[in-house]
Amino acid sequence: MSKLAGMESSATSVLRRAVELDGTARLPEALVCYQEGIQLLLDVLKATADEAKKTRYRERIREYMDRAEEIKKHVQLEKEAGKYHEQIHIAAGSVGYSYDRLFRPYMDKTLAEVWVDDPYIRSKHQMMNFLRFCELLVKSDCQVQMIHLTTGEEEGPRLEEQQGRLRELRDSLNKYGVTLDVQYSSTLHDREIRFSNGWIIKIGRGLDIFKPTKSPFQIGFCDYDLRECHETTVDIFHNKHLKTSMHGDVSS
Structure with a gap:
């Protein structure tokens, strides 16, 4: 396995874990995994020369960043209301x-x-x-x-x-x-x-x-x-x- 493929595999594994945690409402843990996975994908993006792959990576990153931001806002609102x-x-x-x-x-x-x-x-x-x-x-x-x-x-x-x-x-x-x-x-x-x-x-x-x-x-x-x-x-x-x-x- 090439170094780039290994980096992508690591990112996929962490983000898969984020989605699993998200699905069971373990939101703070999911947020940590989303953030780690996004950073790994950004590293993959920087190391990729193929423009088509770059476009796909950017789309995935944007989707995960949007979800991470939703979780962050939701947890913050629950915390502020004392309902978490x-x-x-x-x-x-x-x-x-x-x-x-x-x-x-x-x-x-x-x-x-x-x-x-x-x-x-x-x-x-x-x-x-x-x-x-x-x-x-x-x-x-x-x-x-x-x-x-x-x-x-x-x-x-x-x-x-x-x-x-x-x-x-x-x-x-x-x-x-x-x-x-x-x-x-x-x-x-x-x-x-x-x-x-x-x-x-x-x-x-x-x-x-x-x-x-x-x-x-x-x-x-x-x-x-x-x-x-x-x-x-x-x-x-x-x-x-x-x-x-x-x-x-x-x-x-």
Whole structure:
């Protein structure tokens, strides 16, 4: 396959994904894919010498740009009216729901602060899930400076392990200019992630949506887009005037 053909194939794949997401009303995700696919098609257009193909590419680009603009306006109107709500049902055993896929569409350059309410950031694998979420925040285009975690406390000697791991993560995040504020609650039940740009993501299982692989040498162990999921529901809202709850001091 030539380089140009490979570029066109990549653009087609991303835009096909955009249309699929559009068809299931997952509009912010669809918008991201439309934008990525359009840029790929523009690159193909620049590298093409055939004038007939250039004309076809321009027509496709115009169509996708028009749809992307419609989505952008629709989402903005829903946000302004405080009516935006999207629901994603994740079936048991399904794949393609990495944190990158779930959260990145809502991480823009205005995002500076994140609140994570999840009573089960306790065991090692739950802590690793939270670490992966923090890594996504660090490497994204947003400007996150503060992450607030409210979770439940482990019991007995495991509490020291839990607090020690969170201290290590806090120290590591500090090197990237991000402050981690950890608070504990014995009554927390709901699982919710709030972004300072107004997006609210509620996941029935919190961050713990992935099934374990049988061994570290199976597909999906490292790449979470390929990891099977537990059944859960994701509800996404937007609140233009997001108010954050205040908790007590860090107890770690």
